[in-house]
Structures are given as structure tokens and as C-alpha cells.
Amino acid sequence: MSKPIYIALAIVTFELVISLTSPAWAGSEYVWGGKLDLTRGVSTIEGAGGGGLVPWALIAGNETKDGVGGQVSATSLQTHNYGLTAYSAAIGAWDRVEISFARQDFDTGKTGGRLGLGSGYTFHQDIYGAKVRLAGDAVFDQDRWTPQVAVGVEYKHASHAALLHALGSRRADGVDLYVSATKLYLDRSLLIDATLRLTRANQFGLLGFGSGPRDTYSLQAEGSVGYLLTPKLLVGAEIRTKPDNLAFAKETQAGDLFAALALNKAVSLTLAYVDLGSVATFRRQSGPYISMQAGF
């Protein structure tokens, strides 16, 4: 339990170091906040700035290129057989670099008993992420076709290594690499993201990484489309393909329909209906998703 506290401390220290050494001091005045509503994205279940399932090229936090910001989130997803809870924290610096942390608890509830794990058996996963914006401006480059592009890495560490091995998973740690292209088509009020991910994670990593027969990285496609009903309300859909490595259970793509609302500069609320597909032999795992996010 003390782990999140250490991470919070590390993030605050990082923040202080950055704010004191920021190149933004040269020439410009240091500024807190200043981003337009929703242009930090919400928090993915893996902690990165983005949609709910798909990371975007947007950088976490309310900062502009002249400052440092951050965001925290709490998310709950209830499907028919399972419950997923995620907490995350992210720091964005100069609207350029993002580091993030997320903790996921995957509660098998009564289904745990039917899987032979014991009722209420809960898998955990910690995810450490970093993202760098390489080029483009998703919001302001309205006269260019080029999107905002970022690359990211997620180091994931799942608990219960012995059990994951017994389920056929090769390892409990894994690294995902992704590249995201995000663009706001303001003249159509549309936000579009396309993300490619190299991964060998089973169910995001909650069920480990790779398997005996299938231990290679594969390229997975993810995407989000959103429509800006108002400057503070984005509605849309996401899709995310996943590898299918484990022999004991088929893994399918995930998707959602979402509404993300900026309640004010700091707080946003995301409501969604998420379909995780088939999870650990139980098909059609879909249900309501709620996520609160606060940023500065």
C-alpha cells in the first residue's frame, strides 16, 4: 500500500525539479495551466492521456509549452463477470513529455470460484508510462493535414506470477510500445486518433505476457473518433485490437462508446459503455464504465 505514496512523492519531486529547471524560463514566463478544455484528453485505464482505452498523442495535464501540469484519475468498469478498477497519475511537462503511473485491480468476483481461483480473486497490475510528442499540433494546425504524433512506452508488471504461469502465460512483466496520431478536425467538430501498439500482453497485461506457443510481439491497431457537441462535451467511440496468445481462453478486441465532459478546468467525468469481448473463457464482457479525472 505504501507503494502509491512513494510514487506520488517521486512525481512531486520530478515536478519540482522540472519546474525549477524548465527551459520555459528562458524567454517566456512560467505559466500554470492554460490548456483548452479536453485537450489534455482524459486518462486511459493504463494512465496515459487519451481516451478510455486508447492513448492519444495529446499530453497529460493543463500546462502549455510554458509550464508543467498533471492529472489523476479513478476508473471503474463493471462487466457481467468481472470488475476492473484503475487509479492513475500523470505529469505533463511543456505540453511535450508525459510520465504516468496506473494501478489496476481486476476482481474476478464470484466468477473467481468458477475459474477455480476462489471467489473474489483479484489480479493486479502496475503500469509505468512515458510519452513524447514528436511533431504537429492537433488543435492549432487546422490548415495542415498533419496530425499531432507521439510515441509512448508502457512498462507493465502483473502480480501473481506463479498463477499466470499456470494459466499458460510466459511472464509477468512486459513492455508495450506505441505510436499515436491525433487530430482535431475543427471545421467538422471531429477528433480522430489512430494508434499502433507493439505488445504481447494478455488482457492488457493483467493475465501476463506471451505464452509458450506464442511469445512474439504483435502489432495491434487502436482508434478513437469523437464529436464535439460543445467545447466541453466530447462523445464518441473507440476500438482496440489485442493479441490472442493464451491457449485456455480466446481473447478478442475491446471497444467502447463514451461521453467525456469537462465539468470545469480541473475536473472531467467520462461515462462509457465498454465491451472487453471475451475474457478468461467468459464471453461478452461488457458493461458501464465511469471515470473521474482531475488535472492542473
Next chain:
Amino acid sequence: MRLGLTLAASIMILASTAQADEKAVEPYVQSDANAGVLPMTTDAVFQAFHGRDGVDRIVHRLNWFHNHDPRLVDTFKAADNERLERTLSEMLCYILGGPCHYTGREMKDLHKDMGVQVFQLNAQIEDLQTAMSEEHVPVWAQNKLLAKLAPLKRMIVVR
């Protein structure tokens, strides 16, 4: 020689469109190109803004924010409100495909020494969104204007 005279005469005529209660500015060549943006090709969005009257009300409200939004007041303190409202209204009317010409100064030249930062541009965009919503401009039409204005960031935020 003839050409030079005609040009001088037309500049004087255009310059006389300025209202009497505006402060004088350094001489400059007037042109729609000073807006730095090409106008929309139909007036559909202009109609959604309720024509020139709607644009005038929005600009008047936006300029109120220029003088009250704590993120903007310092920069706009010395601005000539009469002139700013007239030229900004012309500019928006022109961009929206309305029957207007922009007679103000060139965007980049005008803003280059102000040290505008991103948070200020974003503040102004939020205030403009508020002003447009108060005028009941539909969001799709608001976003069409913002899409036109967005690339001006490269001319306005230069530090």
C-alpha cells in the same frame, strides 16, 4: 507616376474609413491579406452568426473580456478599443464569408512585440466561445470560425 498617385489616393480613401475617435496608427498598406486567413467561400456560417449585427455583438463582448479577463487585461490595457472593435469585426465578417473588407494592420506585424503566450491565446479563444454561445451561434459554426483562426497562432504566439 499615375499609378503612384492612384495608389496614394486609394490608401488615403481607405484610411479615411477610420473613425474620428480612433487614435492614429503608423501608416500601413491596407489589404484583406493582412487578415492572414482566406475567407470562407459561402456565407452559410456568416448567417449562423446572425450577420454583421451578430458579429458586432460578439466582438463587443469579446473586447469586454479583453478588458476584464485577468489573463488578458495587462496586454490589452493600452489598446485602442474603438479601433480594435471596428477592425476585428471587419476581420471576422470577412473571414466568415460576409460582405466586408479587413482594413486593419497585418496580423504578424501587429502582434509581434506583445510577447503573447499560449495560455493567453487559449484564454481569448474561451472568451470568444462564451461570446459566440451568448449570441446562440451553434457549436458547428463556432468551430468553423475557430478552424480558420487557429493557424494564426503561428503569427501571434512568437516567443
